Amino acid sequence: MRALRGARPATQRRTLISAGSVRRPLVLAFAVVPHEHQGNIPVDEMWTVSPRSESGPDGGRLQTGRWNKAPAELLDLLQLATELAAQAGRVHAAGARGSLQIETKSSSTDMVSQVDREAERLIVDGLRQARPDDAILAEEGSAREGTSGVRWVIDPLDGTTNFVYGYAAYGVSVAVEVDGVAKVGVVLDSANGLAYEAIAGHGAWCGEQRLAVREQTDLSHALLATGFSYDADERRRAGVALGCILGRVRDIRRSGSAALDLCHLAAGRVDGYYEVGLSPWDHAAGAVIAREAGADVRYLAASSARGQVVVAAYPRLMPSLLALLAEAGVVSTP
Secondary structure (H helix, E strand, C coil), X not given: CCCCCCCCCHHHCCCCCCECCECCCEEEEECCCCHHHHHHCCHHHXXXXXECCCCCCCCCCCCCHHHCCCCHHHHHHHHHHHHHHHHHHHHHHHHCCCCCXXXXXXXXCCEEEHHHHHHHHHHHHHHHHHCCCCEEEECCCCEECCCCCEXXXXXXXXXXHHHHHCCXXXXXXXXXXXXXXXXXXXXXXXXXXXXXXXXXCCCEEECCEECCCCCCCCHHHCEEEECXXXXXXXXXXXXXXXXXXXXXXXXXXXXXXXXXXXXXXXXXXXXXXXXXXXXXXXXXXXXXXXXXXXXXXXXXXXXXXXXXXXXXXXXXXXXXXXXXXXXXXXXXXX
């Protein structure tokens, strides 16, 4: 793999998270805290960090064996993505303790808060300092062209409605594309203290657990995840399709976060996933994680609604799932 352009030398990079006076690369240690109790717990107790090992030839890069064959350039991108996601997670934790300033975007049900914007600002500021030549695409409007061949695709708070309601299914999604191909995915489930990470070609992990999709081949026994558009007409169409699908599968789950749905697929908590009309920041990181856990992830034309349909499942389940989605009017062709 060629050396990536746009990174500052390691000696010039700002450490994005600190623990006391330690100034070296860090790894997250998460505490699982129910959302209803977050307001009573100091942020620093919810989000703690510990320094990475500095032994070995990489001098402090990610030292776990899981990434020992990954290119150094991708390890650097993964580490930065993880650190920035942790910073944004702290913004989530702080925001859960105070009052929220809510506005709407595409519809009256599409909410955005100051927490979304502050988390995005923090991530984007960190990228501007660490990798000033990289491109950026983020949900709340941050966009920048780059010259390095690297683009960061960011959802600073995926699951805003859940966050506003105190429903513990929201997080940070950070994907890194190299020459137009997603190579790194990090999804931080900030409601539950779980970090999902993947490097293309080198697997996906959550903590010390290697992720692998459930090898479900029988559609009638498949637990599916999905989500719904903010547009009222498209929600009605999704409801009609769901009526066709629900009697043909084990059951349906709807978390309200596309990034987490894809991570749940990767972890074997659901067997398949589909959703219409997502934006790149909704699925970019989760798709890397799901693929590296063994899922088949596809982008198909929607039959009646706007945009694409993201469909993901164990490869041997995919043909029957696509046939059902076509029958239900979700995708135009199986």
